[in-house]
Amino acid sequence: MQASKLIKCLKFKKIIPRNFEDFTVSLLTQDTREVVENSVFVAVKGAQFDGHLFVQQAIKAGAKLIVAQEKTTVVGVPVVYVNDTKRAMAILSSRFYGGASQALHIIGVTGTNGKTTVTHLIEAIFRAQQRKTGLIGTMYRKIGDEVLPTKNTTPDIITLQRTLSKMVERGVSDVAMEVSSIALIQGRVWGIDFDVAVFTNLTRDHLDYHKTMENYKHAKSLLFSQLGNRYAFNGDPKVAVLNIDDPVGKQFEQLTAAQVLTYGIKESAMISAQKIKVHSRGTDFELHVFDQVYQLHTQMIGMFNVYNVLAAFAAAYASGLPAEDIIMALDGFKGVRGRMQLISSPTGVSAIVDYSHTPDGLYQALKTLDEVTKQHVFCVVGCGGDRDHGKRPKMGEIAAEHSDFPIFTSDNPRSEDPQKIISAMLSGVPTGIKVPTFVDRRQAINYAIQQAQPGDLVLIAGKGHEDYQIIGKQKRHFDDVEEATKALWLKEQAGK
Numbered sequence: 001m002q003a004s005k006l007i008k009c010l011k012f013k014k015i016i017p018r019n020f021e022d023f024t025v026s027l028l029t030q031d032t033r034e035v036v037e038n039s040v041f042v043a044v045k046g047a048q049f050d051g052h053l054f055v056q057q058a059i060k061a062g063a064k065l066i067v068a069q070e071k072t073t074v075v076g077v078p079v080v081y082v083n084d085t086k087r088a089m090a091i092l093s094s095r096f097y098g099g100a101s102q103a104l105h106i107i108g109v110t111g112t113n114g115k116t117t118v119t120h121l122i123e124a125i126f127r128a129q130q131r132k133t134g135l136i137g138t139m140y141r142k143i144g145d146e147v148l149p150t151k152n153t154t155p156d157i158i159t160l161q162r163t164l165s166k167m168v169e170r171g172v173s174d175v176a177m178e179v180s181s182i183a184l185i186q187g188r189v190w191g192i193d194f195d196v197a198v199f200t201n202l203t204r205d206h207l208d209y210h211k212t213m214e215n216y217k218h219a220k221s222l223l224f225s226q227l228g229n230r231y232a233f234n235g236d237p238k239v240a241v242l243n244i245d246d247p248v249g250k251q252f253e254q255l256t257a258a259q260v261l262t263y264g265i266k267e268s269a270m271i272s273a274q275k276i277k278v279h280s281r282g283t284d285f286e287l288h289v290f291d292q293v294y295q296l297h298t299q300m301i302g303m304f305n306v307y308n309v310l311a312a313f314a315a316a317y318a319s320g321l322p323a324e325d326i327i328m329a330l331d332g333f334k335g336v337r338g339r340m341q342l343i344s345s346p347t348g349v350s351a352i353v354d355y356s357h358t359p360d361g362l363y364q365a366l367k368t369l370d371e372v373t374k375q376h377v378f379c380v381v382g383c384g385g386d387r388d389h390g391k392r393p394k395m396g397e398i399a400a401e402h403s404d405f406p407i408f409t410s411d412n413p414r415s416e417d418p419q420k421i422i423s424a425m426l427s428g429v430p431t432g433i434k435v436p437t438f439v440d441r442r443q444a445i446n447y448a449i450q451q452a453q454p455g456d457l458v459l460i461a462g463k464g465h466e467d468y469q470i471i472g473k474q475k476r477h478f479d480d481v482e483e484a485t486k487a488l489w490l491k492e493q494a495g496k
């Protein structure tokens, strides 16, 4: 696309100089580390850096046009001045990448917990229909079977539009994507034409960023107000899929002009789970879809996963798939890496690696383990540094109250002193409960597994699929599944 044609979509702008030599744009980016010859560079003021300070660097790397919101002393290339470069990024990327989101059937999933799980369930359902799928979320971006890395749960709008456009090129038809509250506030999904928007739940997280639960809820609500009431490009009506057992789900009904499909375990929900039986090898329940009743089995355990399954079912049903097909796909789904991932061993001790890093996530995980075992539950847990401080005492309290043997350790301490994070967790522990602590996560895992007796379960919470640990500025390899497997093997050898 020619540069002059690209910038036409920006309505209010000042171009200096007014006339410039046109060129074919090779890349649109806000990051100097991506710039190549004939790029358009958008200067964005961020939380850490100011992109305007990188303009010369961008030109040196090949940028031929700059979009800025503040005066820059640029020589040799035209500058397009706008009021807000973040908004310009959304408008330009939609234009540059050809409105890919309109060509795709996109299901956006938001909520504090369950987004990764629900998007994987949706991916599995559509794949079972022999459709080519895309997935965007915490763990990766996926185009069919191709796995691409990701920095954020929801990428910046340019990366997102670029990814969607690649999906269109490769024949993807259906996309499941996680939409984080921070992304919604930062406009990372501005202009994305969602067909279905799903709400899982709202509990405490990210208050370092949002400050209050009210702001956090507002951020989540944006997905529903942005869904609009238009018919989607392919003619299907847009649908908001809402968990109405969560009071926030009910409130979101008011915000959207789209059609609403509710789910929950109360009979008043349009899609509900009844007669739920959670056992150690999975969960069974009656699925009520309006006035139809089906039997549903999932290999995943826990009441929270009943909600995740309902959310995925509702999203697929809202997309027009037959209930029987969805149910069959859900039955075959084996779970997501690092989400209640079981590692059994001949010692009789089992470890469960789970990504519970919020108070509610941890509570749900511990409650589930308590339901499936009569033996003891150990809980190795830490809290991330440079993230919501307020959740630390709460997670400390939950681990202490809902496990038999809580053990506190480090998650990703980042720039913070790990001992201080652990002390904050300890401040929430009720008096009388003793909690051993280990700054070294490996030692904590080894200790728990050594202490556990046959039949006991060791929950290793907070890092799930992560294969790294961030200490200071250093990111080193660390994988809870590997560590637990090693510790269980050592226990087995010691017992021989």
Ligand SMILES: CC(=O)N[C@H]1[C@@H](OP(=O)(O)OP(=O)(O)OC[C@H]2O[C@@H](n3ccc(=O)[nH]c3=O)[C@H](O)[C@@H]2O)O[C@H](CO)[C@@H](O)[C@@H]1O[C@H](C)C(=O)N[C@@H](C)C(=O)N[C@H](CCC(=O)O)C(=O)O
Pocket (backbone or CB within 6 Å): 030, 031, 032, 033, 043, 044, 045, 046, 047, 048, 049, 050, 051, 054, 138, 151, 152, 153, 154, 155, 156, 157, 180, 181, 182, 183, 188
């Ligand atoms: C605080 C925050 O949210 N930061 C996000 C934000 O960065 P920012 O706009 O503040 O950017 P910045 O790093 O200050 O840089 C400013 C500008 O200079 C540019 N730059 C910077 C350096 C350089 O050498 N060259 C260069 O051009 C940058 O590309 C950017 O355009 O926008 C970036 C692009 O979208 C994000 O990658 C970045 O996420 C950081 C890494 C982050 O840790 N974010 C977390 C808090 C986050 O967003 N989490 C959510 C929720 C997770 C979940 O619940 O699952 C997520 O969606 O991941």
Ligand SMILES: Nc1ncnc2c1ncn2[C@@H]1O[C@H](COP(=O)(O)OP(=O)(O)OP(=O)(O)O)[C@@H](O)[C@H]1O
Pocket (backbone or CB within 6 Å): 111, 112, 113, 114, 115, 116, 117, 118, 138, 153, 178, 200, 201, 304, 305, 307, 308, 338, 339, 340, 354, 355, 356, 357, 360, 361, 362, 364, 365, 464
């Ligand atoms: N519906 C749910 N309600 C409460 N807790 C849940 C639910 N689903 C999952 N969890 C817990 O939260 C953890 C994270 O789940 P998942 O990765 O699916 O959530 P997420 O919303 O993608 O999280 P993130 O915000 O980090 O991307 C799980 O390991 C589990 O312990």
Ligand SMILES: N[C@H](CCC[C@H](N)C(=O)O)C(=O)O
Pocket (backbone or CB within 6 Å): 153, 357, 383, 384, 385, 387, 411, 412, 462, 463, 466
């Ligand atoms: N999406 C979450 C991930 C937290 C995972 C935990 N291991 C940590 O590093 O704090 C966040 O950015 O808050």
Ligand SMILES: [Mg+2]
Pocket (backbone or CB within 6 Å): 115, 116, 137, 138, 139, 153, 178
């Ligand atoms: Mg996620």
